[in-house]
Amino acid sequence: MCQSPVHERLQQFFNPPYGATLIFPFRFHGLALVANCRRPSRGSECMQAINLNRSAFAILFIALAFTAVGCNRRVEYGPRAEASIVEEIRRTLSAPAPATEAAAETADAAPVGWATIKGTFTVLENVPEPAPLAQAKTDPACAKHVVVDESIVVQDGALVGAAIFARSPKLPLTPDLAEPTGDVVLDNKNCRFEPHVFFARTGQKVLVRNSDPFGHNTKIDSVANPSQNFSLPAAATVEHTFGKEELQPVKIGCSIHPWMGGWAIVRGNPYGGVSDERGSFVIEKVPAGREIEFQLWQEKAGPLDGVTINGGEVKVDGKGRFKLKLEPDQELALDISVPADALK
Amino acid sequence: MALAIGCGRSDAPRFKLNLPAMELPPGPILPAQRQEIANALTALFGTPDQPYVVPESGLDLAKIKLAAGPVGSDQAGLHRGLYRQHCGHCHGTTGDGMGPTAAILNPYPRDYRQGKFKYKSTKRDATPTHDDLVRILRQGIMGTAMPSFALLAPSEIDALVEYVKYLGLRGQVELSLIQAAADLGEGENLQLDRALLIDEVLVSEADKWKTASEQIIDPPDRPDVPLAESIAKGRELFYGAAKGNCIKCHGPTALGDGVTTDWDDWNKPLGEQDRDLKLAKTVLAELQQQRSQAATSDAIKELDEQIAAQREDIANRQSLVNMLQSQMLPLRTIMPRNLRLGLYRFGRRPLDLFRRVHEGINGVPMPGGGLTPGFTPEEMWHVVDYVRSLPFESINRVKADPKIAGMSQR
Numbered sequence: 001m002c003q004s005p006v007h008e009r010l011q012q013f014f015n016p017p018y019g020a021t022l023i024f025p026f027r028f029h030g031l032a033l034v035a036n037c038r039r040p041s042r043g044s045e046c047m048q049a050i051n052l053n054r055s056a057f058a059i060l061f062i063a064l065a066f067t068a069v070g071c072n073r074r075v076e077y078g079p080r081a082e083a084s085i086v087e088e089i090r091r092t093l094s095a096p097a098p099a100t101e102a103a104a105e106t107a108d109a110a111p112v113g114w115a116t117i118k119g120t121f122t123v124l125e126n127v128p129e130p131a132p133l134a135q136a137k138t139d140p141a142c143a144k145h146v147v148v149d150e151s152i153v154v155q156d157g158a159l160v161g162a163a164i165f166a167r168s169p170k171l172p173l174t175p176d177l178a179e180p181t182g183d184v185v186l187d188n189k190n191c192r193f194e195p196h197v198f199f200a201r202t203g204q205k206v207l208v209r210n211s212d213p214f215g216h217n218t219k220i221d222s223v224a225n226p227s228q229n230f231s232l233p234a235a236a237t238v239e240h241t242f243g244k245e246e247l248q249p250v251k252i253g254c255s256i257h258p259w260m261g262g263w264a265i266v267r268g269n270p271y272g273g274v275s276d277e278r279g280s281f282v283i284e285k286v287p288a289g290r291e292i293e294f295q296l297w298q299e300k301a302g303p304l305d306g307v308t309i310n311g312g313e314v315k316v317d318g319k320g321r322f323k324l325k326l327e328p329d330q331e332l333a334l335d336i337s338v339p340a341d342a343l344k
Numbered sequence: 345m346a347l348a349i350g351c352g353r354s355d356a357p358r359f360k361l362n363l364p365a366m367e368l369p370p371g372p373i374l375p376a377q378r379q380e381i382a383n384a385l386t387a388l389f390g391t392p393d394q395p396y397v398v399p400e401s402g403l404d405l406a407k408i409k410l411a412a413g414p415v416g417s418d419q420a421g422l423h424r425g426l427y428r429q430h431c432g433h434c435h436g437t438t439g440d441g442m443g444p445t446a447a448i449l450n451p452y453p454r455d456y457r458q459g460k461f462k463y464k465s466t467k468r469d470a471t472p473t474h475d476d477l478v479r480i481l482r483q484g485i486m487g488t489a490m491p492s493f494a495l496l497a498p499s500e501i502d503a504l505v506e507y508v509k510y511l512g513l514r515g516q517v518e519l520s521l522i523q524a525a526a527d528l529g530e531g532e533n534l535q536l537d538r539a540l541l542i543d544e545v546l547v548s549e550a551d552k553w554k555t556a557s558e559q560i561i562d563p564p565d566r567p568d569v570p571l572a573e574s575i576a577k578g579r580e581l582f583y584g585a586a587k588g589n590c591i592k593c594h595g596p597t598a599l600g601d602g603v604t605t606d607w608d609d610w611n612k613p614l615g616e617q618d619r620d621l622k623l624a625k626t627v628l629a630e631l632q633q634q635r636s637q638a639a640t641s642d643a644i645k646e647l648d649e650q651i652a653a654q655r656e657d658i659a660n661r662q663s664l665v666n667m668l669q670s671q672m673l674p675l676r677t678i679m680p681r682n683l684r685l686g687l688y689r690f691g692r693r694p695l696d697l698f699r700r701v702h703e704g705i706n707g708v709p710m711p712g713g714g715l716t717p718g719f720t721p722e723e724m725w726h727v728v729d730y731v732r733s734l735p736f737e738s739i740n741r742v743k744a745d746p747k748i749a750g751m752s753q754r
Contacts, residue, residue, distance in 0.1 A: 075360070076360075076363055076670070076671060077358055077359075077360045077361065078360065078361030078363055078366075078378055078382060079361070079375070079378055079379045079382045080358070080382065081382045081383045081385070081386035081387075082379070082383055085383045085387075086383055086386045086387045089383060089384060089387035089536050089541070090387050090396075092536075092537055092538060093387065093388075093398060093537075093538055093541060093542060095538070126646070128627070128631075128650065131623065131626070131627050131630075133623075134626070135605065138605075149623060214585055215585045215589040215592060217709070217711040219709065219711070221609070223519070223520075223523060224548075226467075226468075226469035226470075227468075227469050227706075228468070228469065228715070229468065229704050229709070229710075229711040229712060230711060230712075230715050230716065231589060231704075231711035231712065231713055231715075231716045231719075232716070233585060233586050233587055233589060233716065233717075234585065234586070236716065236717045236718075237717065238715055238716070238717060247370075247523045247524065247526070247527045248369075248370045248523060248526065248527070255593070255603070255606050255709025255710075255711065256589075256592045256593070256603055256709075258603070258605050258606040258607075258709075302369050302370060303370075317529065317530050318530050319529055319530055321529060344657060344660075
């Protein structure tokens, strides 16, 4: 075997006593042999050495690649806490809470009167028709219905299923609204939820029904309230109530038919609504003489901003919120014009 | 040596923020508010090495300290850092179920941060009791990678259970703060004071743990009917759409081959975004198809605008999905249990199975029969008896049953 000085160095480096061999079990003395191979025949010592070296280098390469990948993967942790602020928060937490009753009292003051809000959501531009959901076709019972993606529904320029609700906490109520009136029905019908979006007040009865001739279940993913998953055989009805206000709209689903989806707006007061198939809504007996903040919401958009109300008369902020102060017995018309761009 | 230098010395471990939840609706949460949430969480719960709890949490700091921190033992032989020694490599330092070994396990390790646990004696939405978690640690979870820790001293198991509650509560408070931050108006900040952190958020989340033992499902006795009769009745209920409707997901053969396209609550955020992205791509393909067939230049122009808008929508969705994928484990759909294995996660006692049938399983599609109108506890006992007999029922019997063989998997 030829022993050029370079080969000797290589051998020394890759063989004991050097540590490389400890990590790397292949002995590289074959390298010298490879260098001398001219036309190796199959099974010859030369070929064996070549193969050995090939596999050795392949393993070395893979190991290096793994190391590189391993170090490159960054787990995001989010911002670090700031020690001084943490200390300050801990100090305020151990101190007794300041009295906030004064603020609560003013909120409970009797209003000067009551007003009504009537409004419509309109979309002027063309919005694509809701796309049929292919997944619904996989279910023999649902295949006969046309089930579409209802995240944006516009009918003759009217935006259906958009919500409006009062954000302000603790609003006064007329005596007849002191308790929730009427029940809300959430129907499983034709492999979709009817209505797709509904408004419910805390304590209001929500009748979850199945009008289809086969089983559904209704999974209510509430956050402030206990989440629930009702198994609903054909023609069954169960009663549900939300005890607490939900900060965000609650998602509703059916596990048997995972494409089915719906939303519940759950608020602590009755001052809200969802637009019907003409895009309109009515909110009655709204306390007058005080500023009330309203929120607009739509499934696809989330907080619905970028809209124009009454030609810009009412200013809507970047979170889809606006404030109103109503006169007693006023009947305010809100014309909410939604550009197609806002529905994203 | 180069590798050792390259990776350097690591910092003290820190808790990870729930970034997917901050990115998804109702978010995204702004950077300033993420900072506030990080500050608030550290103020309330400390760090992995230096845990901290406020009295309102109802947690025992002494136990938590035993479980937290680096692994080691003191001169008295007291073991410390129990969580990192026994749990962290699967459940992760933050308790997000994303430890180094998590990705290769099926099912994935539990992410504690929603306070949602599947196997427990309590009502569906309730947290497990202290004893439920002790039982899980002692016996492990059959059919999963969760082993038994019965060899640990009872005091150590107790400390670990307390630490799991601590990580759960921390995650629940974080989610509540994310909701509160999403509800802020423009330019508003979170008021990190007692009113918000303790009175509004922590107390209600801690109450879920404190009141768990009041929500145990205590069923009436099993009806006194011969077993064979009960099994036959249970079988009817299992296959019938009127009440049980179990075959929808567990399949006509009970092998778990019914509906398998849904996700559990931990996978769902990614699953839904992924599904919506695919839907958006189908819409784009349809628009392109329409454009290739469009006749007038007006129609082409309008379609071009729609296509451009759709592309932008897809790009936004893609970047969100990419972000989620980098922060979450690979997406998995549900796997309804194969009931013919005789392998029951929380235990094979009739009582355990009754609770599953009655309350369903929290965090997954399995609904509870307890609220289904007309589904009586007696009937649920029949279902339990049938489920317990399933591993011993010949599958040929099912295949030969024309009523069942004709059932589609809808």
